[in-house]
Amino acid sequence: MESKPYVLEHGTEFDKETLIQEFSNIQSELLPKVKLENHFQKDELQLIAGVDLAYWDVNDTMYGTCCIVVIDYHTKEVVEKVYSYGVITIPYIPGFLAFRELPLILEAVEKLTKLPDLYMFDGNGYLHYRHMGIATHASFFLNKPTIGVAKSYLKIQGIDFIMPENRMGAYTDIVINNEVYGRTLRTTKNVKPIFVSCGNWIDLDTSTEIVMNCINKESRLPIPVRLADLETHKMRKQLSR
């Protein structure tokens, strides 16, 4: 049976296997440019952005909206909110989320009046089959440090995560082939953990520290990602009617 073709833009069609082949090549070319070291001064962190998308469909056409919420790292006040929306042309394929979501993300970023110092994503970064989750991939277009924050676990090479202790701030590292891919982090007691990984230009300890500093009692997710999530749902309500 043949793979179903996918329409990308203006009548261009690709079959799934071709997409995966080309996408894998792109990810492999980016990998050598990843640096898991802080390319910034911690005490200069001011604006942190959370990025998320929501989807809906109309007559078999998939639409999406991307919302970016920027907060002041110290006061936790919302500084700016921007969004974009449009037709989604790339299918969701595990391991290739960035190719589906980046177009709308970059469109929304264009609308920001102040550039954030760091971006947090709803999804993985270095914790990925080829270390190229959306947080890492996106960093090359944003030119800023990024962090990946996933709500569920992406199992790699059959390796399960180790459940951290049930106390706020407890974590266990996700190690595969002697390499640390990411971290299972309990941001809130009595609530299931999240999965934090470096995006780019930041180390895992600092990523963990920043995520924990963005936790309040409202959610297990860091504030920027949580607010972006809520915002995309609001936008979908408006846009889908």
Place this chain on the structure above:
DNA sequence: GCGACAG
């Protein structure tokens, strides 16, 4: 063929 599978 079957199961796995960030969002």
Place this chain on the structure above:
DNA sequence: ATCTTGTCGC
């Protein structure tokens, strides 16, 4: 991601 109400518990 999305489809969906009430409900148990802190």
